[in-house]
Amino acid sequence: MRALALLAALLTSASLVGPPAAAAPDGGWHRGTPPLSTPWTDQVGPDNALPEYPRPHLARDDWRNLNGVWQFAGGAGAPPTGQQLPERILVPYPVESALSGIQRHESAMWYRRTFTVPRSWRVGSESRLMINFGAVDYQATVYVNGKQVAAHQGGYDSFSADVTDALRPGGEQELLVGVVDPTEQGGQPIGKQRVNPVNNILYTPSSGIWQTVWMEPVAAAHITAVDAIPDLATNSLRLTVHSTGGHGAEVVASVKDGGRPVATAQGRADQEFRIPLRNPKLWSPDSPFLYDLDLRLIDPGRSRDVVHSYFGMRSIALAKGADGKLRTVLNGRFTFSLGTLDQGFWPDGIYTAPTDQALRFDLAQQKSLGYNTVRKHIKVEPQRWYYWADKLGLMVWQDMPAMNVDFGSAKPSEPRPTPQAQQQFRTELHAMIDQHLSHPSIVQWVPFNEGWGEFDPAGVADQVKAWDPSRLVNANSGVNCCYSFDGGNGDIYDDHTYVGPGSPTPSDTRAAVEGEFGGLGLRVTGHEWQPGKGSSYEMEPDAATLTSRYVQLLKQVKECELKCGLSAAIYTEPTDVENEVNGLFTYDRKVLKPDRAQITAVNREVIAASAHATDPVPPPPPGTPGLTGTGAWALDGNTADSSGRGHDASLVNAPTWTEGHTAGALQLNGSNQWADTGASILDTSTDFTVAAWVKLDRTGRFSTAVSQDRPDGISEFFLQYSAADNRFAFSTAGTRALAKQPPQTGVWYHLVGQYDSRAAQTRLYVNGVLEGSSGYCPGHVAPGHTVIGRALYGGNQVDFWPGALDQVHVYDRALTSAEIAQLYRAGT
Structure with missing residues (x-):
């Protein structure tokens, strides 16, 4: 196993499939029957x-797999040393x-098995024996022959125990593992696990x-971790070889390309x-492409340790293109990141894939x-999942498992995580980063998703960047959602829109991504977790409709990529998960729902x-x-x-006339009165400006002065008073450019709303001064009428203006700041 060529063949290579170490007999173990079986369920056995x-990132030649049938007992209590446990797992x-x-939940449990140590390992005289755990959820205490050898807290990171001093001379050794897992009652990171899921987006x-247990002999001074960070700026690999007992010892590193040596280096x-x-x-x-990496730790006069690894040379960064928009770049070039929201659940193994082929x-x-x-x-997946992502060539966004959403959000009625929970979250976050x-x-x-269990997102983002400056940090995926908070930190602004897609726009410091969209659902008879109970964000009647809707959404993603500077989009999701049926595949991985050719x-x-996404954007038409x-x-x-131009307005439901800001004005009752220009005056897919003098008789309800209807039952823009913010706003369906201060009733204000398509931005001016802006792209065509005094939402006429409107103008271009100030002065 000295080269990646061997690692690439690891699924069939005997050198990487370890023999079981005196596994417990399988008497009493029986595979359960899952609600759904995968193609690999029946392949799994003792x-x-x-x-x-x-x-694979830190592999040794000598090892023994401790997976297999163990004795098991539910419950807590004293370690059952030397006792037979009643069940088999x-x-x-x-x-x-x-x-x-x-196949049941336990919040406390004991595992027991015996093992023997090969004499050829010469443990105690020439080597130490390590027992390694890929992951145990959540608190694990490990005993060998009745002696505690490890205690670990954290459900997603690996840990090891040097058990040498607890071994008996020869013969069978006893291994006991006690586990406590409070799940949602503990406040620790749990992701989407719930003992009592309250909806279809939370699972078993x-x-x-839940990850492999194995043992291996190591030298007294031995390698514990390998940090291999590519640096394309200097065409070099930054390498740190962590050790136990070997601080300052010599490290010899050999790099190979398909078995051919290409570089060597020495360090400490x-x-x-x-x-x-x-x-x-x-x-x-x-x-x-992946390089092989062999490492030797040489501690003169004491020991040597040899491990095999691999690495890839690539860079990830932010850069502006010729169009001036900031994007993510891979190896110095913009590559749109199109992916799926991969939850990593299985109907037969839950968190654990049944086989490596399934993974x-x-x-x-x-x-x-x-x-x-x-x-x-x-x-967080087992290390072999990331090996396959490395090998197959998929860019990975790695989430930190969230704490229970009930343990913190920006919603005032919900408590934040305790200081102890926050510290544990940071500890496990750091471990996740270090180990990957x-x-x-x-x-x-x-680090955070939609504010679930959120605390100090800006500070956490900065800490993650300090731990690993070589990667991008997405501080809070779905920062527009729920009760999450955007501190402006990190490299990414991440929007979630269902069904979407949304169209977030980059700033001067952060690229824009659509971290979740889609969620198109389809139930497939015979492949449901609970027949008839599956749901999604938008259910489709058949595979053909699902396919056509998917293609439609992806065409919109492409438009946002080309026009708005969107760097990435993540579709929900690759497979169904329990009763969430948004998957491209059914939960059992047996049926691909949409048409493969069209999706691909x-x-x-x-x-x-x-x-071509970064090509310079042509200027909009000059306008009038x-x-x-x-x-x-x-x-x-x-x-x-x-x-x-002859677009005389028609009065609807008899509004009246009143004294205006200049001469007369239109008085509206805020209930059902408005004025219709009878035409679609603005091309809202490109630059435009709308202006009006406005006066409110009352506040407390959304009120729109000027808008233009779209055929999907919503206004393309709203020059309005936003009741949610108690501010004037220039809004779209998903954005608001807000004024700085609440308005006063009975006072005239001059409002100007503007869409700048090249900057992908809406702006609001109040009394000639820019007060708010918001990213918005792309502008949608709105072939409906331009109207005064109301809006359209959900197919209904809404947001009628309660007060007076005067001097309304619409423009087929983005006015300059000087022109807006001049327009305001002309009205005063």
Whole structure:
């Protein structure tokens, strides 16, 4: 196993499939029957429970797999040393899973098995024995022969125990693991696990041992971790080889390309050194090239340790294109990131894929469908999942599992996490980052999602960036959602819109991504977790409709990519999960719901558009000069269009006339009165401006002065009073450019709303001064009428103006600030 060529063949390579270490007899273990079986369910048994080497980034030749049938007992209490436990469980499948054979939830439990140590390892005289745990949820205490050898807290990070001093001389050794998992009662990171899921976006928990357990002999001074950080600026690999007992010892690093040596370097353990690479081959989704890396730790006079690893050379950063928009760039070039919201649940193994082939399947299928990215959603996977992402070529956004949403949000009625919970979250977040630093596939860290369990998101984002400056930080995915808070920190502004897609726009410091959209649902008979109970964000009647809707959404994503500077979009989701039926595949992975060819083609079309997305944006049409506009209504006792274009307005439900800001004005009752110009005056897909003098008789309800109708039953823009903010606003369906101060009733204000398509921004001016702006793109065509005194929302006429309106103008261009100030002065 000295080269990546061997690692690439690891699914069939005997050298990486360890023999079981005197596994307990399987008497009494029986596979449970899951609500749904995957193609791999029946392949799982006592002799082949995830037999592959679990840590390809730090692999050793000698090891033994401790997966298999263990004794099991639910409950807490004193360690049952030397006692037979009543049940049998198949490790490493969670206790709640059918594959475990237990298939029930336990909040406290004991695992027991025996093992023998090969004499050839010469443990005690020449080496130490480590027992390694991929992950145990949540608190684990480990005993060997009645002696405690480890205690660990954290459900997603690996830990190890040096058990040498607890071994008996020869023969069988006893291994006991006690686990406590309070799930949502503990306040710790749990992702979407719930003992009592309250809706279809929360799922069955996974308690106990849920990743591989294995043992291996190590030298007294040995390597514990490898940080391999590519640096394309210097064509070198930044390498830190962490050790136990070998601080300052010599490290010899050998780099190979397909078995051919290409570079060597020497350094010191626990200190960073560099390996120069001549003309390095770069890692990308199109060419996921990986170098082999062999490492020797030489501690003169004491011991040597040899491990095998790999790395990829790539960079991830932010950069502005020729169009002036900030985007994410891979290896110096903009590559649109199109991916799925991968939850990582299985109907038979819950958190644990039944086999390594199953683990690979999800990623391989997403790649074959044309995606180049996967967002690992509030779960941390086994190391082999990231190996497959590295090998197959998928960029990964790695979420931190969220604390229970009930333990914190910006909603005042909900408590925030305790100081102890916050510290534990930071500890586990740091461990997640440390243990995954060397995977080239991971390009982005996501500490929070939609405010779930959120605290100090700005500070946490800064801390993550300090821990790992080599990757992007997405401080709060879905910052527009729920009760999340945007402190402006990190590299990414992340929008969630269902069904969407949304169209967030980049700023000068952050790229814009659509971190979740889609959620198109379809139930497939015979492949449902609970027949008839599945739901989604938008249910479709059949596969053909699902396919056409998906293609429609992806065409909109492409438009946002080309026009708005969107850097990424994440579709919900690759597979159904329990009763959430948004998946492209059914939960059992047996049925691909939409048409493969059409899905793949449109996905590749979106990514291919990257080549032209950063091209300079052509200027909008110059528009009509002057300050009269393409529509002008003085409202001085009549509704004539003084622009000369003949769009005289019609009064609806008999509004009256009143004293105006200049001469007369239109008085509206705020209930059902308005004025209709009878035409779609503005091309709202490009630059435009609307202006009006307004006076409110009362506040407390949304009120719109000027808008233009779209055929989907909503106004394209609203020059309005926003009751939610108690501010004037220039709004779209998803954005608001807000005034700075609440308005007073009975006072005249001059409002100007503007859409600047090149800047992808709406702006609000009050009395000639810019007061608010908001990203907005792309502008949608609104072929409905331009109207005065009401809006359209949900197909209904709404937001009638309660007060007076005067001197309304609309323009087919974005007025300059000087022109807006001049227009205000002309009215005063």
